[in-house]
Amino acid sequence: MKLSNQAVGALMMALQRSLLEQTDIVPILRGWDVVEKSGELFVENPTVVKWDDEILDNLREKVGDDSDDSPIKNEMDL
Secondary structure (H helix, E strand, O other), X not given: OEEXXXXXXXXXXXXXHHHXXXXXXXXXXXXXXEEEEOOEEEEOXXXXXXXXXXXXXXXHHHHOOOOOOOHHHHHHXX
C-alpha cells in the first residue's frame, strides 16, 4: 500500500502548518481520517493552512526583510 498524491499533499500541508505555527505535527497526523482506495491511502480531512497578515508579518520579522520585494511577499503573491 502506498500514499496517494492527495495524501502526500496533505502531509506536506501538515508539515507546513506545523512549521509556521511552531507546533508538534503528531497531533495533526493523529487527527486524520485515513481511508484505503485501490491500494492507496487517502486523507479524508486534510490539514488546512491559512495565511493572514499577522503570519506574514511574523515571517518578515524572522527574515529581517519588510520591503516590497521581499521573497516572502513575492512568493505569497504568486
